[in-house]
Amino acid sequence: xxxxxxxxxxxxxxxxxxxxxxxxxxxxxxxxxxxxxxxxxxxxxxxxxxxxxxxxxxxxxxxxxxxxxxxxxxxxxxxxxxxxxxxxxxxxxxxxxxxxxxxxxxxxxxxxxxxxxxxxxxxxxxxxxxxxxxxxxxxxxxxxxxxxxxxxxxxxxxxxxxxxxxxxxxxxxxxxxxxxxxxxxxxxxxxxxxxxxxxxxxxxxxxxxxxxxxxxxxxxxxxxxxxxxxxxxxxxxxxxxxxxxxxxxxxxxxxxxxxxxxxxxxxxxxxxxxxxxxxxxxxxxxxxxxxxxxxxxxxxxxxxxxxxxxxxxxxxxxxxxxxxxxxxxxxxxxxxxxxxxxxxxxxxxxxxxxxxxxxxxxxxxxxxxxxxxxxxxxxxxxxxxxxxxxxxxxxxxxxxxxxxxxxxxx
Numbered sequence: 001x002x003x004x005x006x007x008x009x010x011x012x013x014x015x016x017x018x019x020x021x022x023x024x025x026x027x028x029x030x031x032x033x034x035x036x037x038x039x040x041x042x043x044x045x046x047x048x049x050x051x052x053x054x055x056x057x058x059x060x061x062x063x064x065x066x067x068x069x070x071x072x073x074x075x076x077x078x079x080x081x082x083x084x085x086x087x088x089x090x091x092x093x094x095x096x097x098x099x100x101x102x103x104x105x106x107x108x109x110x111x112x113x114x115x116x117x118x119x120x121x122x123x124x125x126x127x128x129x130x131x132x133x134x135x136x137x138x139x140x141x142x143x144x145x146x147x148x149x150x151x152x153x154x155x156x157x158x159x160x161x162x163x164x165x166x167x168x169x170x171x172x173x174x175x176x177x178x179x180x181x182x183x184x185x186x187x188x189x190x191x192x193x194x195x196x197x198x199x200x201x202x203x204x205x206x207x208x209x210x211x212x213x214x215x216x217x218x219x220x221x222x223x224x225x226x227x228x229x230x231x232x233x234x235x236x237x238x239x240x241x242x243x244x245x246x247x248x249x250x251x252x253x254x255x256x257x258x259x260x261x262x263x264x265x266x267x268x269x270x271x272x273x274x275x276x277x278x279x280x281x282x283x284x285x286x287x288x289x290x291x292x293x294x295x296x297x298x299x300x301x302x303x304x305x306x307x308x309x310x311x312x313x314x315x316x317x318x319x320x321x322x323x324x325x326x327x328x329x330x331x332x333x334x335x336x337x338x339x340x341x342x343x344x345x346x347x348x349x350x351x352x353x354x355x356x357x358x359x360x361x362x363x364x365x366x367x368x369x370x371x372x373x374x375x376x377x378x379x380x381x382x383x384x385x386x387x388x389x390x391x392x393x394x395x396x397x398x399x400x401x402x403x404x405x406x407x408x409x410x
Contacts (some may be wrong), residue, residue: 002291027078048101049179050111060251091117103126127187128141132356140177205390244259263283276295325367
């Protein structure tokens with residue numbers, strides 16, 4: 001029996017791997033090595049590609065355990081920031097240059113912690129988003145621009161390990177190898193699309209990024225907390241979360257390795273009456289969880305004995321923003337109507353300009369605008385509201401008149 005040629009499976013295209021242009025450099029972890037890097041990069045030309053590796057799945061802190069740099073004429077450098085008190089001398093050398101980062105918000109706080117702060121930057125991931133590319137991870141952009149593959153198998157490794165294995169160092173060096181070329185190619189596409197000035201505004205806004213906003217009640221982000229009913233059980237979640245956080249901070253271990261969120265939820269729902277009941281829970285059978293059994297027992301006991309006035313609210317969130325939109329139809333139908341109109345309007349604008357909706361205007365700003373009954377339905381009032389909550393000028397110009405019109409039409 002024969003088969004149609006059209007039914008034959010397409011052969012998988014194997015892309016050539018991205019490779020280093022020079023031999024893999026050693027890790028810079030002493031004064032002489034850093035001096036050599038400063039000399040090389042001070043005489044380099046053009047922007048500097050920079051990346052940082054953390055140990056998020058292993059350590060409590062978000063500090064950088066390796067910093068990779070690359071610049072034309074200087075090559076690639078792999079710097080161990082833990083070997084130095086700070087890297088202000090490197091910052092002085094890099095200050096006049098544009099920095100190229102991929103997903104800058106991930107790296108900027110840990111770079112700032114060691115004294116590295118860009119004065120101008122280009123974010124290749126954000127550029128990809130503004131171009132509405134279907135995938136904007138570094139490996140995807142390398143494939144899109146270079147037609148090459150980039151392995152990402154060590155992205156979640158424990159970068160606090162010493163010495164770092166050579167395959168990890170190769171991975172790290174490859175993360176900055178393509179950035180200069182990606183920057184140039186993406187800039188050209190942005191200019192052709194009429195979006196380069198938008199990108200510049202976005203990049204400038206990133207210069208002040210210092211990390212996500214500190215939550216007033218971070219324990220409410222416990223995964224699975226929606227399964228916990230009642231203020232008393234929520235108090236158990238809070239007490240366990242805080243006890244775990246204190247241990248994790250002291251040991252510099254990621255909290256989930258002390259007691260995972262699922263275990264916190266199980267304990268809270270059970271609210272064991274004594275140490276033995278806590279110990280008998282299945283989530284306590286692991287050696288890691290039992291190591292701090294007395295601590296967990298004390299946390300549960302304290303939560304169980306709290307006065308009613310000290311219990312957490314069952315409805316309060318962790319922000320000063322409006323309530324979840326799903327409740328608006330009943331609580332504030334006018335706001336619900338505005339939100340629906342805004343979403344329709346913004347979707348049309350995003351499609352017209354080939355933008356992801358979330359990059360046109362953040363959902364949080366849209367919700368706040370819809371919820372606020374006092375905002376006037378005119379262009380200037382809407383523009384002032386958007387700008388006051390961090391919208392960039394290009395976003396305000398594209399959206400404020402249409403949002404004002406949508407508000408007037410209701």
